[in-house]
Amino acid sequence: MDDTARIEERVAEMEERRKRVAIGGGDVRIAKQHAAGKRTARERLRILLDEDSFVEIGVFVEPIGVSGEERIDAPGEGVVVGHGTVNGRTVYVFAQDFTVLGGSLGKMHAAKIARIMDLAAATGAPIVGLNDSAGARIQEGVDALSGYGEVFFRNARYSGVVPQISAVLGPCAGGAVYSPALTDFVAMTRDTSYMFITGPDVIRQATREEVGFAELGGAKVHATRSGVAHLVGVDDEDVLRRIRTLLGYLPSSSREAPPRRDTHDPIDRATPELSGLVPTDPKRAYPMRSVIASLVDDGRFFEIHEGWARNVVVGFAHLGGTAVGIVANDPRQRAGTLDIDASDKAARFVRTCDAFHLPVVTLVDVSGFLPGVAQEHAGIIRHGAKMLYAYAEATVPKLTLIVRKSYGGAYLAMNSKDMGADVVLAWPTASVAVMGAEGAAAVLHRREIEAASDPDRVRAERIRQYRERYDDPWRAAARGYVDDVVDPARTRKELILRLRALSGKRVEPPNRKHGNVPL
Ligand code: HXC
Numbered sequence: 001m002d003d004t005a006r007i008e009e010r011v012a013e014m015e016e017r018r019k020r021v022a023i024g025g026g027d028v029r030i031a032k033q034h035a036a037g038k039r040t041a042r043e044r045l046r047i048l049l050d051e052d053s054f055v056e057i058g059v060f061v062e063p064i065g066v067s068g069e070e071r072i073d074a075p076g077e078g079v080v081v082g083h084g085t086v087n088g089r090t091v092y093v094f095a096q097d098f099t100v101l102g103g104s105l106g107k108m109h110a111a112k113i114a115r116i117m118d119l120a121a122a123t124g125a126p127i128v129g130l131n132d133s134a135g136a137r138i139q140e141g142v143d144a145l146s147g148y149g150e151v152f153f154r155n156a157r158y159s160g161v162v163p164q165i166s167a168v169l170g171p172c173a174g175g176a177v178y179s180p181a182l183t184d185f186v187a188m189t190r191d192t193s194y195m196f197i198t199g200p201d202v203i204r205q206a207t208r209e210e211v212g213f214a215e216l217g218g219a220k221v222h223a224t225r226s227g228v229a230h231l232v233g234v235d236d237e238d239v240l241r242r243i244r245t246l247l248g249y250l251p252s253s254s255r256e257a258p259p260r261r262d263t264h265d266p267i268d269r270a271t272p273e274l275s276g277l278v279p280t281d282p283k284r285a286y287p288m289r290s291v292i293a294s295l296v297d298d299g300r301f302f303e304i305h306e307g308w309a310r311n312v313v314v315g316f317a318h319l320g321g322t323a324v325g326i327v328a329n330d331p332r333q334r335a336g337t338l339d340i341d342a343s344d345k346a347a348r349f350v351r352t353c354d355a356f357h358l359p360v361v362t363l364v365d366v367s368g369f370l371p372g373v374a375q376e377h378a379g380i381i382r383h384g385a386k387m388l389y390a391y392a393e394a395t396v397p398k399l400t401l402i403v404r405k406s407y408g409g410a411y412l413a414m415n416s417k418d419m420g421a422d423v424v425l426a427w428p429t430a431s432v433a434v435m436g437a438e439g440a441a442a443v444l445h446r447r448e449i450e451a452a453s454d455p456d457r458v459r460a461e462r463i464r465q466y467r468e469r470y471d472d473p474w475r476a477a478a479r480g481y482v483d484d485v486v487d488p489a490r491t492r493k494e495l496i497l498r499l500r501a502l503s504g505k506r507v508e509p510p511n512r513k514h515g516n517v518p519l
Contacts, residue, residue, distance in 0.1 A: 021059050021076040025099025033099055037192050038170055039236045041080045041095035044130050048093065048240045049084030056082040057119075058112045064143060072139060074100050077109045081116045083125070086247050089259075092120035095130035098170050102134035105176065109137070110147025117154040124253030126163040128243060129183070135174030148175040155182035160355040163250045167239050168193045168229070172217075177228075184352055185246060185304070187231035187239045188219035195222060195229075224307040227341060231304065245302060249316040249323045250356050257357050258323035263297040267320045267496045271295060274488035280429045282367070282405045282436060285332040288313055291363060291403065292326055295319070295492050301326070304349060309341035310334075311370075314349040319361070320496035322503070325353035328363035329414070331404075338410050339370040340383040347386035351517075354394035359499055362391075362400045362421070366410040367436055385518040387413045392420050393515060397502035399495060402426040402473065402482065407435050417481045422505065423498045425491070426473035426482045437466040 001009070022042065024030065030040055039047070045054050058081055063072040078100035083092045094113045096103035113129070120127045136144040155164060159182070166180035168188045172195040180186045180195070188195070196217035203209050203216070215221070222229035231246070233239030251258045271294045278286055293299040296317035303315035311333040317326055327346050329336035338346075353360050369375070369384055391398065391413070400421040406414065411432060415421045426432070434440065441462040442449070452458040476482040486494045 018059060024075055024097045025101075029099035036170075037235060038098070038132070038189075040099065041097040041130065041132070044167075044169065044236055044240060045080060045082075045084065045093060045095050047237055048128065048130070048243065049086060049091070050088065053084040054082055054093075055084065056080065057116060061108050061112055063109070063137075064107050064140065072101070072106070072137075074106070074109075076100065077106065077112055078103055078133075078137075079105075079109045079112050081112045083116065083119070086244050089247070089252055090123070090125040091128050091247065092116040092125055093128045093130070096133045098132040098134075101137060103132045103170070104134045104137035105144055105147050105151075106137040106140045107143040107147045110144075110150045114150045114154055117151070117158060121154075121158040121161050121253075124162060124255050126165065126247060126250065126252060127158070127183075128165045128167070128247075129179065130167045130169055130240075131172050131176060131180055132168075132170030133173075133176040134171055135176045145175070148178070151179050152182060155179055159184075160254055162253045163247070163356060165243055165246065167243060168195055169236055169239065172196075173199055181228065184355075185230045186222075186228060187233060187242055187246075188222060188229045189236060189239050190219050190232055190234050192235070194218050220307075223305075227305065227308040227345065229308075232307070246316075249302060249358070254355060254357070260321045261297070261318045261323070263318065263321055265297045268493045270489045271492050272489040274491065278365075278404055278427075278429075278488070280404075282431065283335075285335075287332065288328045288330045288336075288363065288365070288403075292317065292328060295495065296324075296326075297321065305345050309339070309345040311336055311339065312342040312346050314345060316358070319492075319499055322496075322499055323358055324499070325349060325358045325360045326363065327360060327414075329366045331365050334370060335367055336365050337367055337370040338384060338387070338413060339375055340378055340380050343380070343383040343387045343413070347383075347390040350387075350390040350394055354390075354396050357396060359397035359399065359502065360391075360394060360415070361495065361499075362398070362415040364400060364402045364406045364411075364414040365404040366407065366414055367405055368408045368410045369413075382518055384409070384413060388419065389515075389517050391415045393517070394420070395505070395507035395509075397499060397505050398422050399498060399502075400424045401491065401495065402430040402432060402476075404429065405431045405433075405436065407431075407433055417483075422502050424482050425484050425486050425494060425498075426476065427488050427491075428473065428485050430473040430482075430485075431471040432473060432476040432481065433470045437463045437471060440466050440470070 061077045063074045079096050081094040164183035165185045166183045177195045194213050194217040219232045223232045292301050301317045313328045398421045400415045445462045449455045449459050
């Protein structure tokens with residue numbers, strides 16, 4: 001056989017092998033995947049990435065087998081990996097193929113994932129993982145566990161180096177949950193995904209609890225109760241579309257600034273609607289998301305953790321073209337107080353912003369930490385400390401706008417001047433104090449109120465006096481805790497001008513190995 005014939009033969013063999021890998025677990029399993037309302041790994045990559053941009057790596061990788069003897073048939077090793085582009089920017093991707101041994105993770109499956117993680121970190125590109133896996137490949141025993149170790153190690157190692165985003169698009173059982181949990185964002189499909197450490201059967205045996213898959217670890221649970229999921233989409237397409245949008249707010253790596261987004265929204269657009277939106281009575285609720293939408297470019301706010309710890313709102317937006325992270329209290333939920341979950345949510349978000357150079361804009365309307373035995377016993381001290389730590393630690397530009405009330409420890413936790421805010425603005429009707437007027441009057445004038453023949457009248461009078469004396473932003477402004485008191489209608493421009501002036505901010509880290517964030 002001459003050289004040309006030999007090459008032709010090998011090319012034909014290559015095509016044949018490639019085709020074999022491309023069909024994964026075969027037509028029957030693909031049909032089952034579709035019938036379950038799920039896309040295949042390759043279909044998902046086509047949706048996530050720009051057209052024709054996917055370049056595959058490690059197509060011919062095979063499983064190590066069982067003790068090196070018995071062959072395991074796993075086309076592509078049950079995972080498709082490579083790189084492509086999203087809106088023209090490179091991302092590294094892996095997509096587990098549930099049609100091949102349930103997307104279970106073996107040693108070489110993990111090696112494929114580890115390979116693209118290394119390349120992403122070295123070149124400075126985000127990692128997007130599409131998870132659909134039955135966990136450790138049982139046949140491979142400790143080799144499969146070792147494979148998980150390789151992935152987890154890199155998840156932690158590259159944390160803050162490049163953005164890491166996980167889509168959970170099917171089962172994610174056992175070890176499979178911890179790689180997503182180590183990444184920056186987890187997005188789940190509403191009806192077709194679930195995540196748990198031990199499934200319903202094991203739970204039944206261990207604790208006699210009866211629970212279904214969705215009830216145990218479906219998207220609703222993780223998006224509203226556990227906080228494991230940051231985003232939920234109705235189906236694969238929706239989740240992948242959201243990830244494309246999310247990537248638009250993030251830099252490709254910590255070596256870069258986030259991409260700017262051009263806008264026709266004028267920086268000096270007046271926002272007169274804000275005065276009517278926020279009632280001066282501190283007890284009346286209003287939609288904080290509408291305040292955010294008024295202020296940011298084109299009213300576009302990409303919310304994270306929308307359904308969890310709803311007393312705090314976090315998410316991304318642009319201000320004058322600059323990508324920012326926004327943290328705000330929501331007075332419609334638990335009166336906008338900070339509790340354990342809200343503290344975790346805000347602290348995690350601030351650290352994510354800081355890692356990827358997104359300035360943090362904090363909108364404050366907070367009466368304090370949520371009082372209660374349950375909160376104290378579950379560790380509000382430990383969790384609230386995360387927020388204080390995260391804000392103090394963050395070196396990105398930090399702007400705070402006191403929209404209405406800002407009291408007590410929560411004043412500090414919502415990024416006050418002393419906690420490292422670069423600029424603090426307040427609206428003229430804002431109030432900065434140790435506590436609200438009712439609470440203050442009750443403490444300071446308890447004896448007088450108790451002794452009065454008409455306690456209600458005395459109490460009301462003392463509250464009125466307290467309000468007159470303390471319920472405004474002027475004392476805080478007089479001491480420089482508030483840099484300026486601004487007209488709600490001019491707030492957008494004020495924020496953008498100050499954000500621009502802070503763009504050159506650089507802070508030398510303290511001389512230490514690393515800090516010890518209260519976990
Ligand atoms: C190898 C597996 C597998 C596994 C499923 N399969 N799980 N192969 N290792 N862990 C295979 C099945 O044999 C089947 O092969 C195919 O994948 C699809 O599985 P089905 O059960 O038919 O699918 P479905 O009915 O949709 O159920 C999905 C499932 C179930 C709920 C995920 O497969 C399941 O419970 N699997 C076991 C989950 C688990 O316990 N994993 C180990 C966790 S321990 P065929 O050939 O029929 O298509 C772990 C430790 C790591 O991960 C710890 C690190 C910290």
